[in-house]
Amino acid sequence: MDELTGVQALERLHPDLPMTAGHVLRREFEYLRHGTLSWFFNFDVVTGQVIEPSWGPTRNEEDCLAHLQRLITSDPAATKWHILVDNLNTHQSESLVRWIAEREGIEQETLGTKGKSGILLSMATRAAFLHNPTHTIVFSYTPKHASWMNQVEIWLSILVRKLLKRGNFRTLDDLKQQILAFVAYYNRTMAHPFKWIYQGLTVDV
Structure with a gap:
């Protein structure tokens, strides 16, 4: 994408x-x-x-x-989606994490607070959550400065x-x-x- x-x-x-x-x-x-x-x-x-x-x-x-x-x-x-994206912030957003968590049956309260704690702490922690291979929708990210690989x-x-x-x-x-x-x-x-x-x-x- x-x-x-x-x-x-x-x-x-x-x-x-x-x-x-x-x-x-x-x-x-x-x-x-x-x-x-x-x-x-x-x-x-x-x-x-x-x-x-x-x-x-x-x-x-x-x-x-x-x-x-x-x-x-x-x-x-x-039953399974693999979506390759670059490192744009909207591809690692809070709303995307919350949507995936809802689909996976993960309690919203366990996600933490954006910019402060938990999965929502940073873009890196959100990307790690979205890349979890056990999810039904798995996001993979191209290396930085290499979006051409998509x-x-x-x-x-x-x-x-x-x-x-x-x-x-x-x-x-x-x-x-x-x-x-x-x-x-x-x-x-x-x-x-x-x-x-x-x-x-x-x-x-």
């Missing part, structure tokens, strides 16, 4: 000039801004599909929790290159519909698991 925030609905003021012999497509630089949307995306590493995206004007703790709740309820038959980042770069970078969006709803249409098209025609091929460096000493 990862977020793509501040996605702008930019409407080009003039039509593109089409490709001709010896010339690439040319685009006028002027545009109108119609606002932004923040998105949450989930990439299923087994199927290569993007599932249950959500969007809204903000990306805060409440938005993150609502998105994850929507994701989990999308498959009631699933495969959804690869998919986000595809979305940017194939749609957002050259898109023309007349309204926020137009932006939303074009992104959802791209997700559906990608899932139907291009989705496949990403296979890491980089083997690392070997150094002779």
